[in-house]
Amino acid sequence: MDEQKVLSIKGLLDDTPEEYLSHKEKYENSIRKSVLFYKTLHSTEDENMSVDEKTKLNFRNIVTSAIFKDNSPFMLHNSMFIPTIMGQGTDEQREYWMKRAKNMEIIGTYAQTELGHGTFIRGLETQATYDPDTEEFVLHSPVLSSYKWWPGGLAHTANYCIVMARLYIKGKSHGIHPFMVQIRDEETHMPLPGIKLGEIGAKLGFNTVNNGFLGFENHRISRDRMLMKNAQVLKDGTFVAGSNSKLTYGTMVYVRVLIVSNMANMLAKAVTIALRYSAIRRQSQPKPDEPEPQILDYVTQQHKLFIAIASSHAFYMNAMWLWEIYYSVSLQLASGKLDNLPELHALACCLKPLSTIDATAMIEKCRLACGGHGYMLSANLAQTYGLATAAYTYEGENTVLLLQAARSLVKAWVGHVKGRPLKGTMAYLAGDSTVKAWDGSIDGIIQSFKVVAIRKISSVVKILQDYEKSGLSPEDAWNKASVFLTAASEAHGRAVLLSVYKSEMDKRAAVLSPPLRKVLLQLVDLYVTYWALEKVGDMLLYASITDKDVDELQRRYIELLAAIRPNAVGLVDAFDFRDEILNSTLGAYDGRAYERLMEEAMKSPLNAEPVNQTFHKYLKPFMRGKL
Ligand SMILES: CC/C=C\C/C=C\C/C=C\C/C=C\C/C=C\C/C=C\CC/C=C/C(=O)SCCNC(=O)CCNC(=O)[C@H](O)C(C)(C)COP(=O)(O)OP(=O)(O)OC[C@H]1O[C@@H](n2cnc3c(N)ncnc32)[C@H](O)[C@@H]1OP(=O)(O)O
Numbered sequence: 001m002d003e004q005k006v007l008s009i010k011g012l013l014d015d016t017p018e019e020y021l022s023h024k025e026k027y028e029n030s031i032r033k034s035v036l037f038y039k040t041l042h043s044t045e046d047e048n049m050s051v052d053e054k055t056k057l058n059f060r061n062i063v064t065s066a067i068f069k070d071n072s073p074f075m076l077h078n079s080m081f082i083p084t085i086m087g088q089g090t091d092e093q094r095e096y097w098m099k100r101a102k103n104m105e106i107i108g109t110y111a112q113t114e115l116g117h118g119t120f121i122r123g124l125e126t127q128a129t130y131d132p133d134t135e136e137f138v139l140h141s142p143v144l145s146s147y148k149w150w151p152g153g154l155a156h157t158a159n160y161c162i163v164m165a166r167l168y169i170k171g172k173s174h175g176i177h178p179f180m181v182q183i184r185d186e187e188t189h190m191p192l193p194g195i196k197l198g199e200i201g202a203k204l205g206f207n208t209v210n211n212g213f214l215g216f217e218n219h220r221i222s223r224d225r226m227l228m229k230n231a232q233v234l235k236d237g238t239f240v241a242g243s244n245s246k247l248t249y250g251t252m253v254y255v256r257v258l259i260v261s262n263m264a265n266m267l268a269k270a271v272t273i274a275l276r277y278s279a280i281r282r283q284s285q286p287k288p289d290e291p292e293p294q295i296l297d298y299v300t301q302q303h304k305l306f307i308a309i310a311s312s313h314a315f316y317m318n319a320m321w322l323w324e325i326y327y328s329v330s331l332q333l334a335s336g337k338l339d340n341l342p343e344l345h346a347l348a349c350c351l352k353p354l355s356t357i358d359a360t361a362m363i364e365k366c367r368l369a370c371g372g373h374g375y376m377l378s379a380n381l382a383q384t385y386g387l388a389t390a391a392y393t394y395e396g397e398n399t400v401l402l403l404q405a406a407r408s409l410v411k412a413w414v415g416h417v418k419g420r421p422l423k424g425t426m427a428y429l430a431g432d433s434t435v436k437a438w439d440g441s442i443d444g445i446i447q448s449f450k451v452v453a454i455r456k457i458s459s460v461v462k463i464l465q466d467y468e469k470s471g472l473s474p475e476d477a478w479n480k481a482s483v484f485l486t487a488a489s490e491a492h493g494r495a496v497l498l499s500v501y502k503s504e505m506d507k508r509a510a511v512l513s514p515p516l517r518k519v520l521l522q523l524v525d526l527y528v529t530y531w532a533l534e535k536v537g538d539m540l541l542y543a544s545i546t547d548k549d550v551d552e553l554q555r556r557y558i559e560l561l562a563a564i565r566p567n568a569v570g571l572v573d574a575f576d577f578r579d580e581i582l583n584s585t586l587g588a589y590d591g592r593a594y595e596r597l598m599e600e601a602m603k604s605p606l607n608a609e610p611v612n613q614t615f616h617k618y619l620k621p622f623m624r625g626k627l
């Protein structure tokens with residue numbers, strides 16, 4: 001979307017900083033701005049767009065939607081409600097609901113998590129009991145822990161939602177399925193009878209997303225409200241199972257892929273703020289006869305920040321690569337071909353955790369790199385951290401997803417040992433895992449990461465098998481080995497991130513101007529070298545690196561920081577965030593951080609008067625010993 005168009009919307013930009021609004025005012029202000037934003041958004045979407053154009057538009061929408069310091073109450077409408085209708089509805093259901101949803105005639109959310117269950121979907125307790133006499137489902141929350149809890153927009157914004165509920169027919173459970181449920185009257189917005197709604201309260205971030213709770217008291221919906229693309233309930237109550245029960249989990253895979261691109265964007269924002277500030281901030285005097293240097297010239301500052309630039313590029317390249325896989329698997333699923341779904345699931349279960357773990361840590365490092373001013377909310381680094389760290393948990397808690405990936409890796413390895421062919425992103429597991437001598441080239445280091453993954457996967461499989469031989473059940477063996485199962489998944493994820501970043505850059509390098517190619521390949525080199533040093537223990541153990549090789553790597557890393565320094569500001573300017581989207585006193589393009597800090601400070605309500613009323617009410621009596 002054209003940022004210029006968005007930013008020209010009258011009233012979109014806040015004159016009163018959000019920080020000084022109440023919890024309720026923040027929500028109301030976010031609704032006001034989201035309505036303005038969506039009106040513009042709609043004027044730019046085109047159904048005939050190519051997959052690539054749609055992906056880039058969504059990515060830009062995410063970037064533009066960052067104009068709010070926090071996410072919009074409409075977020076789930078776009079990111080889960082609409083994708084679920086698309087992925088889980090029949091053609092007829094899609095036809096009807098997509099028109100209403102895309103036109104914003106209705107606002108939806110995705111209600112899966114409950115007070116008692118988030119990770120364990122098969123443990124969800126919300127009931128959808130089929131009544132063949134009336135051809136209706138009766139939705140019911142039997143106990144408090146079955147209340148839906150967390151869905152964005154659920155509290156006061158959405159009037160419809162996808163409810164993931166356990167289907168019962170004649171007393172038999174048929175698992176978790178998606179149901180389209182109207183929760184509020186379309187005219188009055190009052191909760192419908194048998195529906196309890198509310199907000200879950202203030203959070204670390206996401207405080208304008210309007211996360212809510214939802215309880216049902218025998219609320220009836222018609223049979224056609226079950227989204228029946230993947231499984232059906234006939235009028236007489238006959239249940240027709242889908243080809244794969246996990247197809248109902250499809251929206252989550254989509255969002256996990258979306259999150260990887262979102263991490264690229266969030267990290268780019270944070271490092272733009274921190275690096276621009278580091279270019280204008282001068283501090284200390286290492287050389288007595290010279291002026292205070294830019295803090296960006298301290299190599300420790302470069303170490304904190306340059307990896308964030310490279311990581312944003314790495315996540316973006318991996319995200320675009322993963323989108324292509326997602327779209328091709330989605331087309332295959334549409335024609336009933338399911339065999340590439342496990343690989344997509346395993347990839348999403350690696351890249352979503354690693355991108356969120358790295359992005360969260362590096363955004364925090366960007367904040368810390370700005371000293372005291374990084375701690376100001378007007379810097380917009382704390383809020384960016386709050387948004388990013390949420391993604392560690394939502395859409396599949398990271399540990400749980402890494403264990404899911406481990407499940408696929410263990411299966412692949414055991415199959416490989418038995419002679420079954422490996423395919424796709426796991427094919428490298430069949431490679432030679434003995435490294436005779438360290439190869440310090442970029443490709444050599446990436447190969448070493450693959451060797452580390454092979455060795456970690458094979459050794460954790462051995463641990464599992466030894467535990468089972470000792471008499472442990474497979475479940476207990478799995479739990480005992482789980483720390484090293486997640487480590488094996490992380491190693492696989494690192495190998496994928498590194499090799500995809502490198503290969504995607506190589507593809508693009510041919511069309512880049514030589515100077516641009518040089519700088520971008522320096523970032524690839526920095527990324528690979530940084531991670532080889534971060535994982536030097538694994539390199540020592542599995543990749544025959546010697547202390548001399550480590551010395552060489554350290555020197556190469558320092559030289560790369562120096563080589564990137566002259567282009568550092570240009571590299572963050574190339575992310576092309578407008579000031580209004582950065583929304584930061586420290587990151588503005590003109591570098592007037594001090595003036596902006598003071599301008600924002602003067603907006604504090606406390607600065608409206610020189611003496612606060614508590615002086616006369618409390619302080620003066622107190623100081624005069626009269627309390
Ligand atoms: C104003 C703004 C304007 C414009 C903006 C425009 C756009 C902006 C859009 C968005 C805003 C910007 C960015 C935001 C981006 C994203 C954020 C969006 C939403 C955030 C809100 C968060 C929502 C949520 O959190 S929704 C709830 C998510 N919950 C989960 O993820 C639960 C996790 N748990 C699970 O997935 C499962 O329980 C499980 C852990 C996988 C276990 O499942 P289960 O017990 O059923 O399975 P088993 O372990 O027994 O068996 C595993 C078996 O199944 C296969 N499997 C599992 N899952 C899948 C799958 N998904 N697909 C395929 N196969 C799967 C697995 O491979 C195993 O197979 P095998 O048996 O063969 O090994």
Ligand SMILES: Cc1cc2nc3c(=O)[nH]c(=O)nc-3n(C[C@H](O)[C@H](O)[C@H](O)COP(=O)(O)OP(=O)(O)OC[C@H]3O[C@@H](n4cnc5c(N)ncnc54)[C@H](O)[C@@H]3O)c2cc1C
Binds near residue numbers: 117206400
């Ligand atoms: C900001 C935010 C927005 C959200 N928005 C939505 C939304 O719009 N819609 C929605 O439906 N949900 C939403 N959620 C809920 C989110 O999906 C869940 O919080 C998430 O799935 C994790 O589940 P949980 O909270 O029950 O944590 P738990 O699963 O209880 O995790 C707690 C701990 O238990 C560990 N654990 C759990 N299971 C296992 C296991 N099998 N093996 C090893 N360790 C395990 C985890 O690793 C973690 O350390 C949101 C959450 C957040 C934070």
